[in-house]
Amino acid sequence: xxxxxxxKSASSGSDSRVLKVFLLFLAFVEAAxxxxxxxxxxxxxxxxxxxxxSMMYMGTPRDYxxxxxxxxxxxxxxxxxxxxxxxxxxxxDVPLRWVRxxxxxxxxxxxxxENLNNPYKNQQNFNKRFKLTLNKLYAWNLVDYDRVxxxxxxxxxxxxTDELFQCGxxxxxxxxxxxxxxxxxxxxxSKAVFNDxxxxxxxxxxxxxxxxxxFLVSYYPDLLDQPMFHPPPNGTKLDGSYRLPxxxxxxxxYYYLKLRWxxxxxxxxxxxxxxxxxxxPWYWWSWPxxxxxxxxxxxxxxxxxxxxxxxxxxxxxxxYLGIIAVTRLARPNIPKLCYRRGEKSVSLIQTGLKxxxxxxxxAAYIVPFFLVPRTLHTVLGWSLYLLxxxxxxxxxxxSFLLPMLPVVAPWLLILGTLLxxxxxxxxxxxxxxxxxxxxxxxxxxxLWISFARIVSSLQVSIEREAFFPxxxxxxxxxxxxxxx
Numbered sequence: 236x237x238x239x240x241x242x243k244s245a246s247s248g249s250d251s252r253v254l255k256v257f258l259l260f261l262a263f264v265e266a267a268x269x270x271x272x273x274x275x276x277x278x279x280x281x282x283x284x285x286x287x288x289s290m291m292y293m294g295t296p297r298d299y300x301x302x303x304x305x306x307x308x309x310x311x312x313x314x315x316x317x318x319x320x321x322x323x324x325x326x327x328d329v330p331l332r333w334v335r336x337x338x339x340x341x342x343x344x345x346x347x348x349e350n351l352n353n354p355y356k357n358q359q360n361f362n363k364r365f366k367l368t369l370n371k372l373y374a375w376n377l378v379d380y381d382r383v384x385x386x387x388x389x390x391x392x393x394x395x396t397d398e399l400f401q402c403g404x405x406x407x408x409x410x411x412x413x414x415x416x417x418x419x420x421x422x423x424x425s426k427a428v429f430n431d432x433x434x435x436x437x438x439x440x441x442x443x444x445x446x447x448x449x450f451l452v453s454y455y456p457d458l459l460d461q462p463m464f465h466p467p468p469n470g471t472k473l474d475g476s477y478r479l480p481x482x483x484x485x486x487x488x489y490y491y492l493k494l495r496w497x498x499x500x501x502x503x504x505x506x507x508x509x510x511x512x513x514x515x516p517w518y519w520w521s522w523p524x525x526x527x528x529x530x531x532x533x534x535x536x537x538x539x540x541x542x543x544x545x546x547x548x549x550x551x552x553x554x555y556l557g558i559i560a561v562t563r564l565a566r567p568n569i570p571k572l573c574y575r576r577g578e579k580s581v582s583l584i585q586t587g588l589k590x591x592x593x594x595x596x597x598a599a600y601i602v603p604f605f606l607v608p609r610t611l612h613t614v615l616g617w618s619l620y621l622l623x624x625x626x627x628x629x630x631x632x633x634s635f636l637l638p639m640l641p642v643v644a645p646w647l648l649i650l651g652t653l654l655x656x657x658x659x660x661x662x663x664x665x666x667x668x669x670x671x672x673x674x675x676x677x678x679x680x681x682l683w684i685s686f687a688r689i690v691s692s693l694q695v696s697i698e699r700e701a702f703f704p705x706x707x708x709x710x711x712x713x714x715x716x717x718x719x
Contacts, residue, residue, distance in 0.1 A: 281320050281344065281379040285400040287312055288322040288374055289386045291329050292350060292367040297512065302333055303539070303610050304388035304517050307531075309341045310538035315395045320380070324373045326350050348373050354436055355445030364512070365446035369436070372447070374422055375429035382472065387418040389515055391506040391531055396483065398466035403475040405455055406464055408484035410509070415458055417448045418507045419484045487516075487527050491664045494526065506530075518609050519616025523656035532612050541615070544608040551606060551619060555626035562633040589693050592635045596689070599627035600645055617653060621646065636696045637689060644685035648678045 289305050309321045321343045325334060327350075337343040351369045355361055374385045382400040399406070404423040407415035435454065443449040455476065464477035480501020487508045490496060496503050506527060508516050514525060517535070521528030535541070603623030607616050624646055632642050655674045661667040 283318060283320045284380060285318070285382045285384075285397075286320040286322045286344075286377060286380045287317060287384045287386060288324060288377065289388055290324040290368075290370050290373070291333075291388075292326040292370055293328045294367060295364055300515070300517055300610055301388050303535075303543075304515070306337065306341055307517070307535045307539050308386065308388055308390060308392070309337070309343050311392050311534050313342055314538060315392060317395060318397050319384075319400065320344050322346060322377065322383075324348055324370060324377075326367065326370060346373070346377070351433075351436070353445065354439055355442045355449075358442075358445050360443075361445040365444065368447040369450065371417070372429065372432050372450075375424050375432065376426065377424045378426055380424055382421060383424055384419065384421050385417075387507070389508040390419060390484075391508075391516065391527070391534060392504065393506065394502065394504050396502075396504045399479075399483065401466045401470065401472050402464050402479070403473045403477050405458070406477040406479050407451075407455075407458060408479040408481060409459065410481070410484060410486050410507075413459065414448075414452055415455075415478070416484055416507070416509065417451050418509060419479075419505060420451075421479070487525065490527055491525070493663045494661060494667065519607060519611045519613045519620075520604075522613040523653055529613055532614075536612060541612055544611045547608050548611065548615060548619060551623065555622045558626040559629050562629045565633070585697050588635075588697060589690070592631055592637070592693055593689070595631045595634075596628060596642055599631060600624045600649075602627065621650065624649075635693060637692050641685040641688040641692070644681060648681065651678070 289308065291302060291305055295301075305323060309323070312321055321341070323337050323343050323345045325337075325345050325347055327347055329347075334345050334347075337345050348370060350367050351372065353366050353369050356363075356366055371385060374383050377383050382402070384396075384399050399421050402421040404425075405420065406422075407417065407420035410416040432450075432454065436450075440450065441453050443452065458476055458478060461476045461478055464473070464479050467473065482498050482501030482503045483505055485496065485498055485503060485506050487506055488510065489498065490506070508514070508527070514521060516525065516528040516531035518528070519532075522532070523529070603620050606623060607619050611619070625643065628642050628646065631637060632639050652671070652674060655671055656667070658667075658670070661670065
């Protein structure tokens with residue numbers, strides 16, 4: 236091999252090594268970029284000295300609902316132009332697409348954490364839905380901030396509350412006369428306090444409910460004896476622990492008593508919904524059962540919107556309208572059996588047909604309730620439910636040749652109940668409750684009469700020999716009735 240050939244060979248070998256190194260470098264950069272993209276939510280630097288924080292974890296049947304509620308709360312805080320970061324403490328099993336939506340669409344800083352082990356999960360009064368609520372203790376680990384306002388997702392902000400950042404090391408509201416509520420509290424982050432809390436979990440500090448509420452009440456047992464928080468006019472931060480005025484965490488139950496807010500102590504700033512899990516404000520059935528549910532949905536409509544639920548709404552609407560059209564046009568004469576008086580088997584068949592008809596009517600009012608997307612706007616939700624129950628009721632009406640009015644009587648009464656609940660002129664919640672009770676009392680006879688009419692019509696339809704041949708007999712040939 237000549238000198239030039241050797242030089243070319245060495246040059247090509249060197250080029251190939253350079254190319255390999257370059258490709259390895261590109262692969263490393265790509266992997267690092269992907270890792271950064273995955274973990275960027277945890278590495279985002281704080282932009283403010285203080286933060287509003289909430290938490291998100293998985294493992295309950297209502298994970299998606301709380302995800303939606305968290306996004307609505309974050310966007311409502313952003314609309315108020317709060318001077319603070321919006322932080323979500325998310326467990327590692329929260330879907331990455333949810334994390335990215337919180338970060339990229341809602342402007343939140345997401346901090347990924349491992350779920351804290353709950354040492355109280357085997358105690359007698361423990362509720363499984365509180366298993367991971369101790370993740371709330373991670374708020375003390377947000378040491379990038381001077382103060383943090385820790386929030387549950389069911390808070391509804393009426394106005395800006397940045398003055399809370401002037402409170403001390405721990406501040407909370409006493410909704411219960413003796414026990415403060417952990418749906419909102421102010422804290423000063425501290426590694427020392429966080430580590431001490433973890434130690435208290437390990438040694439088994441007393442916890443009345445096995446959740447964050449019981450643990451924090453045990454950890455701060457003397458908060459009831461602390462002074463009331465009043466924000467200093469010069470904007471300085473206080474030291475120590477304080478009780479927050481009730482206006483910073485107004486229980487929705489207070490509203491339902493007088494159908495207006497009448498909390499004299501502190502600003503009427505934040506509403507919380509600490510009641511039964513199935514009556515949270517984001518469920519479509521919450522209004523008009525709970526009037527404040529409409530306020531929450533209006534807040535969502537102005538912030539997050541309902542694009543996620545609309546495809547299912549359109550599909551169900553088309554499906555229900557198709558059922559109404561098909562059943563009305565077809566109106567089939569289903570072959571039902573007329574019986575001879577002594578045939579017990581035919582009697583059982585007739586009884587079975589009656590039960591099928593009655594159960595189909597009941598299903599028409601029950602099934603649509605579970606098909607409506609649970610976080611849909613309350614007006615759309617009730618409209619879709621009423622459309623679905625009417626469509627499924629039409630199946631029973633046209634299949635069993637029943638009169639329309641008795642079958643749709645419950646539908647009309649449900650609509651009337653909604654109107655009675657939604658009437659705006661009640662002086663207080665007691666009058667509203669009595670009005671609903673009076674309406675239900677007057678509706679009971681109508682339901683009974685409708686049921687009796689349905690049973691009677693079913694009996695007539697089953698025994699109508701002009702439509703249905705006798706058991707074991709062939710139908711008359713065409714034109715037979717005309718000739719004879």
